[in-house]
Amino acid sequence: ATVQKLAIPNPSSRTSHLFWVMGRITASSSALAARLHHVQLVIFVLVASASLSPRSVVVVDAAARTTDFIPCSDPCAGGDVNYELTASIRTMPMQAIEPGGHEPRDYVYRGRTYSTDTDHRHGFMGPTLRVKPGQSLWIKLRNNLTADEVDVDKQPDGRLGPDEVTAADYWRMLQKPGEKIKYQFYQKAVDDPSQMIVDEPNLPHNFDATNLHLHGLDVEVHMFDPVGTTDPRAAHVAVHPGECYCYRFHVPEDHPGGMYWYHPHLHGSTAVQMWGGMLGLLYVAGPLLDELASYGVTRTEEFVIFDPAFKMVDDLNGTRGHNLEVDEFLMGQTTLSKIHPFLVNGRVTPNFEVGVGEVLHFRTLVGIVENENTFIVYKEGEEDKHWDEAAIPFYVIASDGVTYPRPRKKNILVMAGGQREEILLQFDEPGRYVISQQGIQGMQFFDMWGHPHDQILATITVDGTVTTQLPNTAIEKMTFTPGFKEEDKIQAHDIVKSENIVFSMGANRNQAPFPQYYVNGRPFHPDEIRFRAHPGEAVEYVLINANHNVHPFHIHVNRFQIQEMGSELSTERYPVLKNLLEHDPDIWRDIVVVPPNGRARIWVHYKSNYTGKTVLHCHFLAHEDTGMMATIFIGDEDFVFRWQDHKELLAGITCGVLLTAIVLIALRSAREDKRPPYERVVMNEIKSKAMD
Helix, strand or coil, rough: CCCCECCCCCCCCHHHHHHHHHHHHHHCCHCCCCCCCCHHHHHHHHHHCCCCCCEEEEEEEECCCCEEEECCCCCCCCCCCCEEEEEEEEEEEEECCCCCCCCEEEEEEEEEECCCCCCCCCCCCCCEEEEEEEECCEEEEEEEHHHHHHHCCCCCCCCCCCCCCHHHHHHHHHHCCCCCCCCCCCCCCCCCHHHHHCCHHCCCCCCCEEEEECCCCCCCCCCECCCCCCCCCCCCEEECCCCCCEEEECCCCCCCCHHHHHHCCCCCCHHHHHCCCCCCEEEEEECCHHHHHHCCEEEEEEEEEEECCCECCCCCCCCCCCEECCCCHHHCCCCCCEEECCEEEEECEEEEEECCEEEEEEEECCCCCEEEEEEEEEEECCCCHHHHHHCEEEEEEEEECCCEEEEECCCEEEECCEEEEEEEEEEECEEEEEEEECCCCCEHHHHHEEEECCCCEEEEEEEECCCCCCCCCHHHHHCCCCCCCHHCCHHHHHEEEEEEEEEEEECCCCCCCCEEEECCCCCCCCCCCEEEECCCCCEEEEEEECCECCEEEEEECCCCCEEEEEECCCCCCCCHHHHCCCCCCCCCECCCEECCCEEHHHHECCCCCEEEEEEEEEHHHHHHHHCCCEEEECCCCCCECCCCHHHHHHHHHHHHHHHHHHHHHHHHHHHHHHHCCCCCHHHHHHHHHHHH
């Protein structure tokens, strides 16, 4: 079905809207129009009773459709800034740690990526996009994830794995669940996978279809087609191999300058594509770098944390051309993949060199799929000590793209996928330092102590012999232009309503996917609008995590401030939980980690310039792919009439129209047959017959 908006006169009147449409329908049959006026009234009552507010009327047109899909030969270059991203299958070098090993090994990886042949800065990552506030940004997404990219002599099925997940896969995994965790299964296992209940829309699938999400940007909603759609039944943007899509955005004049990123977000394929490295950086220009330079801080490095889920493949005596691929979905989701390292900038434990006293500025992206991680700085050899005792302090100057007015001193950050942190480090003594990921085990997933494993993310060599740029101001005394002004802060009297959003998991071992992931007790369905808000409103959400499992919460194209955090778990048993619960209500974020068996209370301010259909979800992307997502509609929905959704009603109306016409004709015939015998015409007919 396709949708076309009609140009309707007098848009302030719903009655005129509907009668105009009905008038167009009945005008072609003027003979019946006079007798069908009551049918218009019936249809008006049926379709108008749902709402009294004026909205645009949308009707189905099979010949035309409003969409942002374009022929791949057409340009998509009408913005102030224009980019083309190509999703393709590439072979490239990749570092990882082999099973049971400790040292990095160089592999040859083949997978899905935005990377180009000329962009090797972070290897697997796509090109960096840059835009200024007030500019329009157009992005042409081209999907080249086709069988043509694979040498069929080396891979006879002409396709890159992993395989799509079936109910049988879940059934087999549940026969031998693997590592023992604090998680109870419900029901006795069925004897055969054909007996399982299957939630088909939430099975991982469509691994070669894709789309694009600009994470954290205050721009038009863009998960459903077309960009900015106000059609509540709009379909997910799903760009299949050989297709192209033109994304058109406008970055507001007051948009905070900072670090953002992009990644695919098609339900069912997001995690697999992200595990393969389909992500890239996006910067909105702002004053931060110039202000840092004015303080003598000129050393800026990107620090992109990535948690791929890989498997080794047989290189077939060198004929395949690679020996590393993305692992099967269920292995990645359960962190059972044998090659599952944290990479930084595409490498295992890279080293950064800096001089004594020099300030190192890290622009950090947590581009991970299914884990949390920490950022703790130690002098090498002291990483086994508690961070409160031995960690080297550092300063955070921006989070999720929004700059603080002043630096905030920290000795640990607990971060989850999607978050960004701008960090300043300074070392007064030469030597070797490490950035450590540790302490997440047990807390993240039902007392599973094996994952995510502790790992040194990177090392820093501080050289006392080199001449470097030293700051002219102590870090704690630096000030910056804030991304949001003080008056932008949400106040309690701004809140118009409070709603609960519950992330929970089901444990029915006879239902796929397993476990079941829910928002307010129901799995994702794209046509079900679960939450509503209006431009300019401030809304409170109480985010509740019903299980001993971390769930990072993300809402698209809108930021929030965290008012409260809490958990039933013990901070003595899980020390890192204490730091996770720390929050500052003045900081604007687009992701918050909802603690296990805990809650977070946030205030969201919906922008007045963008409306439409979008989503909120858990940013553990395997959770999102299998149901932990919900649609939210901002503003007024279009009134959509699709005849396919009302077949019974339309059939009844058609029968009623035909029956009414038959009755009217019959009544007219009856009246003609019962004319009084004394009428002049009748008497003349009798006289004529008598003469004959």
